[in-house]
Amino acid sequence: MNAPERSEAFDERDPALPNPLPRPAGEFEALKKAWEAPRGLSFITAVNNTYVGLWYVGTAFLFFILAGILSLIMRVQLATPESDFVGHDLYNQLFTMHGTVMMFLFAVPAVEAASVYLLPNMQAARDLPFPRLSAYAFWAYFVGGLVFFCTIFFGLAPNGGWFMYPPLTGAKYSPADNADWWLLGIGFIEISAIAGAIEIIVGVMKTRAVGMSLDKMPVYSWAMLVFAAMIVIGFPAIILGTLLLEMERAFDWPFFIAERGGDPLLWQHLFWFFGHPEVYIIFLPATGMVSMIVPAMAQTPLVGYRLVVLALVATGFLSFGLWVHHMFATGLPKMSLSFFSAASTAVAVPSGIQVFAWIATIASGRMKLTTPSLFIIGFLFIFTLGGLTGVMVAMAPFDWQAHDSYFVVAHLHYVLIGGMVFPLFAAFYYWVPVASKYALSERVGRWVFGLMFVGVNVTFLPMHITGLIGMPRRVYTYPVGMGWDALNLVSTIGSFMIAAGVALFIVDFARRFRIARDENAGNVWNASTLEWLPNANYNTRSIPIVASRDPLWDQPKLSQDVQDGRYYLPGTATGGRETLVTSPFDARPQYILQVPGPGWQPLLAALFTAAFFLLLTVKMVLLSATCGVLAVFCVIWWLWETDPGPVRPPADIGGGIAVPVYATGSMNHSWWAMIVLMVVTGMVFTCLIFSYLFLWLVNPAAWPPQGTLLPEGFSPFVSCTLYVVGAALIAYASRTLRGEDRRSPRAVPVLIAAALLCVGGAAAMDLWAHWRTGLSPSAHAYGAAVYAIVSLQIFFVLTTLIMGLYTIARWLAGRLDSVRRTTFDNMMLFWFYTTGQGLVALAVVYGFPRLTGGV
Amino acid sequence: MSGRRTGQVLLMLAGLIAWAVQFTVIYGVTSTLCGREWADVTLLGVGIVHAVVALATLAALIVAALSFLGSWRIHGGLGETAAAPDRFISQAGILISGLSLVVILWQGIPAFILPACA
Ligand code: HEM
Numbered sequence: 001m002n003a004p005e006r007s008e009a010f011d012e013r014d015p016a017l018p019n020p021l022p023r024p025a026g027e028f029e030a031l032k033k034a035w036e037a038p039r040g041l042s043f044i045t046a047v048n049n050t051y052v053g054l055w056y057v058g059t060a061f062l063f064f065i066l067a068g069i070l071s072l073i074m075r076v077q078l079a080t081p082e083s084d085f086v087g088h089d090l091y092n093q094l095f096t097m098h099g100t101v102m103m104f105l106f107a108v109p110a111v112e113a114a115s116v117y118l119l120p121n122m123q124a125a126r127d128l129p130f131p132r133l134s135a136y137a138f139w140a141y142f143v144g145g146l147v148f149f150c151t152i153f154f155g156l157a158p159n160g161g162w163f164m165y166p167p168l169t170g171a172k173y174s175p176a177d178n179a180d181w182w183l184l185g186i187g188f189i190e191i192s193a194i195a196g197a198i199e200i201i202v203g204v205m206k207t208r209a210v211g212m213s214l215d216k217m218p219v220y221s222w223a224m225l226v227f228a229a230m231i232v233i234g235f236p237a238i239i240l241g242t243l244l245l246e247m248e249r250a251f252d253w254p255f256f257i258a259e260r261g262g263d264p265l266l267w268q269h270l271f272w273f274f275g276h277p278e279v280y281i282i283f284l285p286a287t288g289m290v291s292m293i294v295p296a297m298a299q300t301p302l303v304g305y306r307l308v309v310l311a312l313v314a315t316g317f318l319s320f321g322l323w324v325h326h327m328f329a330t331g332l333p334k335m336s337l338s339f340f341s342a343a344s345t346a347v348a349v350p351s352g353i354q355v356f357a358w359i360a361t362i363a364s365g366r367m368k369l370t371t372p373s374l375f376i377i378g379f380l381f382i383f384t385l386g387g388l389t390g391v392m393v394a395m396a397p398f399d400w401q402a403h404d405s406y407f408v409v410a411h412l413h414y415v416l417i418g419g420m421v422f423p424l425f426a427a428f429y430y431w432v433p434v435a436s437k438y439a440l441s442e443r444v445g446r447w448v449f450g451l452m453f454v455g456v457n458v459t460f461l462p463m464h465i466t467g468l469i470g471m472p473r474r475v476y477t478y479p480v481g482m483g484w485d486a487l488n489l490v491s492t493i494g495s496f497m498i499a500a501g502v503a504l505f506i507v508d509f510a511r512r513f514r515i516a517r518d519e520n521a522g523n524v525w526n527a528s529t530l531e532w533l534p535n536a537n538y539n540t541r542s543i544p545i546v547a548s549r550d551p552l553w554d555q556p557k558l559s560q561d562v563q564d565g566r567y568y569l570p571g572t573a574t575g576g577r578e579t580l581v582t583s584p585f586d587a588r589p590q591y592i593l594q595v596p597g598p599g600w601q602p603l604l605a606a607l608f609t610a611a612f613f614l615l616l617t618v619k620m621v622l623l624s625a626t627c628g629v630l631a632v633f634c635v636i637w638w639l640w641e642t643d644p645g646p647v648r649p650p651a652d653i654g655g656g657i658a659v660p661v662y663a664t665g666s667m668n669h670s671w672w673a674m675i676v677l678m679v680v681t682g683m684v685f686t687c688l689i690f691s692y693l694f695l696w697l698v699n700p701a702a703w704p705p706q707g708t709l710l711p712e713g714f715s716p717f718v719s720c721t722l723y724v725v726g727a728a729l730i731a732y733a734s735r736t737l738r739g740e741d742r743r744s745p746r747a748v749p750v751l752i753a754a755a756l757l758c759v760g761g762a763a764a765m766d767l768w769a770h771w772r773t774g775l776s777p778s779a780h781a782y783g784a785a786v787y788a789i790v791s792l793q794i795f796f797v798l799t800t801l802i803m804g805l806y807t808i809a810r811w812l813a814g815r816l817d818s819v820r821r822t823t824f825d826n827m828m829l830f831w832f833y834t835t836g837q838g839l840v841a842l843a844v845v846y847g848f849p850r851l852t853g854g855v
Numbered sequence: 856m857s858g859r860r861t862g863q864v865l866l867m868l869a870g871l872i873a874w875a876v877q878f879t880v881i882y883g884v885t886s887t888l889c890g891r892e893w894a895d896v897t898l899l900g901v902g903i904v905h906a907v908v909a910l911a912t913l914a915a916l917i918v919a920a921l922s923f924l925g926s927w928r929i930h931g932g933l934g935e936t937a938a939a940p941d942r943f944i945s946q947a948g949i950l951i952s953g954l955s956l957v958v959i960l961w962q963g964i965p966a967f968i969l970p971a972c973a
């Protein structure tokens with residue numbers, strides 16, 4: 001592929017601009033037409049990031065309000081001692097739903113949603129690389145989330161706390177469906193978060209403005225990159241956890257039941273391996289926003305760009321070494337605890353670095369006290385306080401005192417509200433002019449800030465004391481005379497001040513926010529980054545060359561030239577939607593990505609996926625399975641239109657650069673997505689192996705339990721051989737499918753079919769071998785763990801099967817040849833992954849008990 | 856993505872990766888040995904738990920130090936005309952491995968203070 005070799009020093013003066021004036025007639029109209037949003041009812045089939053991003057943010061905010069209302073109900077209940085406003089069962093549901101909705105349906109989606117809207121704008125891409133995937137993620141979340149929330153109206157809401165500890169949430173103590181709503185509902189919404197993360201990683205790495213090399217990327221892009229990587233590493237743990245707990249509840253596989261060799265602590269490990277990073281997953285994007293807003297308000301570049309990037313990356317790593325600090329009270333050896341204590345204090349260092357970078361920026365410029373600035377100052381204040389109490393509870397002995405008291409409630413709200421809600425409001429005030437015709441009111445904004453800031457402190461500051469004088473969290477009421485009355489009343493008053501602030505915000509928003517189609521409010525803050533270029537549905541008219549981190553300040557004519565179409569790709573090369581893919585490090589143009597437009601497929605696929613999970617919760621298995629099959633069909637229908645192939649010869653994008661309109665192999669955007677997906681699946685599998693080893697550790701002399709037969713060595717040998725042969729056939733098929741002459745050899749579908757028989761046989765053989773020994777999945781955790789590994793592998797083999805058949809269908813339809821082969825390549829990657837996982841699974845399941853000899 | 860770039864990124868992140876490995880090893884080994892009451896074994900007169908923590912810490916420190924020196928040398932060798940991403944990655948490498956050195960050391964300290972499995 002002919003990527004241009006010159007990289008640096010794009011000359012910003014006119015003679016160097018890639019495209020001359022005047023632009024040919026009809027060029028601009030064609031661009032506008034390609035990006036037109038669907039009208040009428042089919043408006044909801046829009047997939048463009050401008051629309052999906054806004055719906056997504058709106059939905060996340062809706063959940064903030066809903067969960068906020070739940071918290072007000074709780075505060076009313078707690079305002080006076082021995083109140084009977086709500087009973088204890090409803091209170092349990094209230095705090096569980098409030099915590100769950102805030103964390104899973106508001107915080108993570110809100111920051112992800114904001115980036116769906118902002119990232120392409122900031123990087124001057126026309127859209128994200130997989131708009132239909134974002135649409136799918138959004139609709140799945142919208143439908144799944146709303147149905148989940150509605151359970152509170154029927155007394156069906158989960159009531160085991162937002163971290164759902166078994167044995168309380170196991171079948172014995174929570175026989176009703178409430179816990180299943182959590183497990184299936186939230187487990188499913190995690191999948192949507194992962195889809196978004198994949199989109200973000202590929203978007204940041206591959207679709208940037210020309211010349212926006214790593215060192216010139218906006219800090220926000222860095223933050224979102226680390227955010228997405230953390231989701232990819234962290235969320236698989238909770239997905240696996242929910243899966244295991246659901247299997248325990250549905251089929252009585254005793255992963256967490258101590259009498260049968262399980263261990264409730266396993267859940268705590270899986271939950272917090274996700275749960276602590278979760279806090280940073282929420283926090284990092286917020287800091288990314290702050291790092292964009294502060295320079296604009298102070299009108300000076302961010303101080304210490306490299307240090308801030310270092311802080312983001314280091315936080316991403318270190319936050320995975322903290323999870324056991326939520327388990328200080330579980331009686332683990334002291335030295336193990338200290339490892340986590342050490343990491344918990346170490347992670348404060350990068351956060352400190354960021355805070356100093358912002359303060360230095362503020363000090364080196366002249367900060368205007370606008371509403372975004374106020375929210376940022378509020379953030380610094382509240383978050384720092386939360387950080388201080390955080391360092392306190394990171395000390396195991398202090399934590400033993402404060403554990404499960406209102407001190408912890410105070411701490412976590414200071415961190416979450418300070419670290420995420422305030423930056424988010426700053427971001428609303430700051431970025432609304434990009435999306436809307438009018439900015440929000442600065443005058444009202446001050447009141448919103450004032451009410452929220454005072455309200456938060458009035459609510460949560462007293463809780464530190466309430467906790468230290470003994471009030472436990474999660475109690476629905478308390479007796480008179482404990483000395484807790486006045487403090488609780490003050491907290492309740494404070495919470496209504498917050499509510500008043502939020503209500504005022506909504507009123508102002510309703511009055512002022514009008515979606516801008518062509519004319520937005522403009523660069524009202526005189527900010528320096530590309531989202532402030534004139535934009536519309538297609539984003540920017542042409543794709544700029546940037547030469548610094550603050551292009552709008554350093555290239556004064558940039559807006560005009562971009563708008564005139566003097567930069568790259570001022571029209572459309574294929575007549576459809578497209579965006580420019582650039583190389584991940586140096587951001588040189590690589591190829592033109594043909595972006596899919598509106599369609600019903602992602603919407604329907606999301607509806608059916610949601611129905612699949614939700615119906616499973618109420619045990620309507622048959623209907624649920626039907627929806628599952630329909631969902632798979634919608635996905636296939638959606639994929640069928642992708643992988644368009646080189647529909648035309650390389651196109652001139654300006655400046656004498658011609659780029660192809662199709663690419664395969666490691667340059668292709670979906671190849672990247674596939675690699676990230678494999679990291680996700682690899683993490684799910686790793687967590688499962690961890691669970692297996694953990695259960696081994698807690699079962700001395702019972703691994704396998706007395707009297708268990710191990711299958712003889714013959715069957716794993718056969719399975720192993722079959723896996724390897726299958727993979728070899730696929731590799732061979734890939735070799736036959738080569739050449740510039742667009743061949744589609746007959747051998748390809750035959751080889752795929754043969755390979756499918758091999759993997760199918762391997763998995764079946766494996767399952768049969770265990771079944772034959774009479775191993776029961778419900779007698780002991782050993783059997784449960786073995787069958788869990790076997791089942792996960794079968795799931796992957798079935799997915800491979802669908803992908804293989806799909807690839808054969810593409811071949812039959814003439815949509816697969818030696819040039820247009822992305823579908824094949826992606827299938828091949830997945831195939832190799834399944835093979836590798838299968839081999840490791842065999843090694844663990846057959847090898848480990850023999851190796852340890854049942855010790 | 857070219858092989859050179861992949862190598863650069865690995866070098867840049869080597870310090871933190873070393874920390875991650877150190878963390879996994881010291882936590883995994885302590886839990887396993889203490890969980891199974893195998894912690895009484897000694898290695899050259901030092902309890903096995905302490906020995907493992909010390910060795911893992913040392914190994915991680917060496918990796919982080921090498922990555923620090925490597926990034927430092929690359930950065931020093933960049934001429935005036937070097938591409939901005941190269942400059943950026945090597946500087947980030949210096950900063951990241953520098954921080955990692957401190958974190959790794961800090962991470963190993965509990966072993967010098969606390970008994971193995973109490
Ligand atoms: C807006 C004002 C807010 C108020 C007045 C509020 C109030 C409360 C109250 C009263 C509880 C229950 C305490 C108990 O009984 O133990 C609680 C728990 C919790 N809140 Fe909030 N909250 C607010 C915002 C948030 C936000 C923004 C988040 C997260 C982003 C959040 C996350 C949580 C979590 C995770 C819990 C723990 C739930 C559990 O114990 O399972 N809250 N909050």
Ligand SMILES: [Cu+2]
Nearest residue numbers: 276322325326
């Ligand atoms: Cu934590």
